[in-house]
Amino acid sequence: MSILNAIQEKLDSLHQKERALAEYLLNHPRQAVQMTITELAAQSGSSPATISRFCKTFHSHNFPEFKQKLATELVQMTSTPNQYQDIVAGNPLHEIVAAITANHLRSITDTTQVLDQAQLRLAIEALHHASRIDLYGSATSGIVAQDFFHKLIQIGKAAAAFSDPHLQLTSAASITRNDVAIGISYSGETPETIHALRCAAERGATTLSITRFGANTLTEHAAIKLFTSSAEVGMRRGDMASRMATLHVIDVLFTGLVSEHFELYVPRLRESYQTVELYTSGKEERKTK
Amino acid sequence: MSILNAIQEKLDSLHQKERALAEYLLNHPRQAVQMTITELAAQSGSSPATISRFCKTFHSHNFPEFKQKLATELVQMTSTPNQYQDIVAGNPLHEIVAAITANHLRSITDTTQVLDQAQLRLAIEALHHASRIDLYGSATSGIVAQDFFHKLIQIGKAAAAFSDPHLQLTSAASITRNDVAIGISYSGETPETIHALRCAAERGATTLSITRFGANTLTEHAAIKLFTSSAEVGMRRGDMASRMATLHVIDVLFTGLVSEHFELYVPRLRESYQTVELYTSGKEERKTK
DNA sequence: GTCGATCATGAAAATAGTTTTCTTGAAATT
DNA sequence: AATTTCAAGAAAACTATTTTCATGATCGAC
Structure with a gap:
């Protein structure tokens, strides 16, 4: 996972509207990849222009490309077995299931x-x-x-x-x-x-x-x-x-x-x-x- | 894998230009998902209009959505071995390994x-x-x-x-x-x-x-x-x-x-x-x- | 074989989506 | 307080996509 990670890392160094956008992306990545730049602007409280610029700072040539990369990342996140997960006290059951599945x-x-x-x-x-x-x-x-x-x-x-x-x-x-x-x-x-x-x-x-x-x-x-x-x-x-x-x-x-x-x-x-x-x-x- | 499969199935019932497009998609899916509709039209020997219509027949609302779905499929294809594989006589060893892994x-x-x-x-x-x-x-x-x-x-x-x-x-x-x-x-x-x-x-x-x-x-x-x-x-x-x-x-x-x-x-x-x-x-x- | 209907197809117009430019105003610096 | 810097949005420019419309090919009916 590279884009979402990168956003997380840079979060502190971002300005007001970029920050708002970044947070929206981190919290609703799946919705985000389905939106147009205008919709995303409205939802995240920024503007198309800001988003367009934002994408470039994260090594995408344009917004559609950014969306694609993000979508790809999300798919890989859910479809590839990830880390070995450790199981600790009182984890909710669905997390245990997910962890065991991932481990196997x-x-x-x-x-x-x-x-x-x-x-x-x-x-x-x-x-x-x-x-x-x-x-x-x-x-x-x-x-x-x-x-x-x-x-x-x-x-x-x-x-x-x-x-x-x-x-x-x-x-x-x-x-x-x-x-x-x-x-x-x-x-x-x-x-x-x-x-x-x-x-x-x-x-x-x-x-x-x-x-x-x-x-x-x-x-x-x-x-x-x-x-x-x-x-x-x-x-x-x-x-x-x-x-x-x-x-x-x-x-x-x-x-x-x-x-x-x-x-x-x-x-x-x-x-x-x-x-x-x-x-x-x-x-x-x-x-x- | 659903879109590429669906295309493969319908291939015979498609008309000239749709057929050309379908074949291009089957042969170069990875290039296709990186193109604009105009580029794809040029490469596949069809036209933007045909492509736009084509996408709708394959249950996508519009071309970008179609591209996304296709891209997602391609990622899943390579990152998760999908189908249950059957093992038959004298398969090369690496295929057996791949098949068993996929099945498990x-x-x-x-x-x-x-x-x-x-x-x-x-x-x-x-x-x-x-x-x-x-x-x-x-x-x-x-x-x-x-x-x-x-x-x-x-x-x-x-x-x-x-x-x-x-x-x-x-x-x-x-x-x-x-x-x-x-x-x-x-x-x-x-x-x-x-x-x-x-x-x-x-x-x-x-x-x-x-x-x-x-x-x-x-x-x-x-x-x-x-x-x-x-x-x-x-x-x-x-x-x-x-x-x-x-x-x-x-x-x-x-x-x-x-x-x-x-x-x-x-x-x-x-x-x-x-x-x-x-x-x-x-x-x-x-x-x- | 001719006529008519159907329909694939692309050109181009209309629309939608995205980027860039330009301007503004707020914050930082001197 | 003046100047610079720069984030940020409005809107213009541009790109991409869809839809409309006209055309011509194909197929079936007579």
Whole structure:
């Protein structure tokens, strides 16, 4: 946001009528962009001449151009995910909704920025050739791991998700070089996950880490490294944004895998859905109502 | 995108000069929005009069308004990935990434649109007063339920998530009127989840459903109804978008709850984090490396 | 195939919108 | 108090847009 910001900044240095105009613009920008210069003059208590001059001082060649720029700014303001918002005590509900929405959107777009196509391709091929896939993750990352597990078995991959540290190690202990081990940890510093992935690496499995962007211990044990965006403000409110980001990576990975080997996986995917439909028909249920 | 789309659609039914104008607009929309009507007339090979009339047929009152709308559209086109994208065979990887990103963003913004503040407020208060919270959900919805479970126990709520149908019923059978039961199902037609929520309702618990928008069986057994956006195209690719949407609702619910009763829940939240930190210190780990 | 009606189209007139000029008067400076 | 400076609006000049009107092309009817 540049014009409204600029106006805000210069507000003190403006003269009477310019000030009135500026204030009107700041308070009613959406109405302003719909008006003619004469209407705006009347509404803001200034005159067309003043407005015309005002526009030039804000780097627009003329009033229509100024209106356009302002309109564009307003659209971008509402349509692009903005700052990560922090949530504090007793915010009105609509602000909370807006803040969470903004955070999630931001989290996803930022993660997309950080996705490395080459690593992604490596990951996809590794998954494709894996005879078994182990997923390690604790707490929220454990849930993400389970989600990936659900997806992988839909396409007939031998996968398993472990959040129990003993089971993680138990499974890692029997992994082979034909298998893939995936360690998921937002911080990249969860000891249990690190142990398990390291063990898998030592046994020759292809290791893959999914962590926040930046250096961390988990990636050191991973041959393929995928990242989520790492910005997270305020207190860690249940890792909401990071969970969204990690799921986003998972989705890209899974969809990439399916798309890359369409003929193989899509029939399996379809079959898995049809089988579930068949045995748990919702229609049968509706009658019981 | 509505104007450019509309032009594209009507293209065949347009006359010579209108057609020329339409084609110019489709091919050079960004230049067009910077021109005066006379310039555009010259560039597109039509006349000001034709353009002025043309604008009216596309539901703009006058040419400047038309330009504004078009400009707004162009900004939105580039700043927010809009449509739900379907993923097909052998898409280049970057397109898959773009498509998934677009779908997730859309899914979240659409769900925000559909959130009912009043229902949300009811849900928050119900959760606050609940002495026990049961969560029912199968497959992907089971994962979402588990995520909510993780969050709730962080603030000391007696919660439990069930995806096993027998366990769902077992738990529902002992629920009381002081408790809250939450049924999660994207379709709203998962028989097991419906059974469990219905059972909870019959025993006098406050029931809450989270489903896609629109009529479905699960909501019939819920006193409080929350919805996610219901648009999902192509084959059900692992319910990715719907899972994001449902998690989004969960996050809003949880954050709303915490924010509404800040003094009570925030200390608990902090304590739960600190305790986890204390017993699984990442620093200790880094040395072992 | 000819006549008549319809209608797209642009020239130009009318109108609307914007900028510039010019003047005034208020504030600041000497 | 006189002079300068300059914000600011009235109004003129100018630009942009719409509407009117005349023309000629196209289409259908006979």
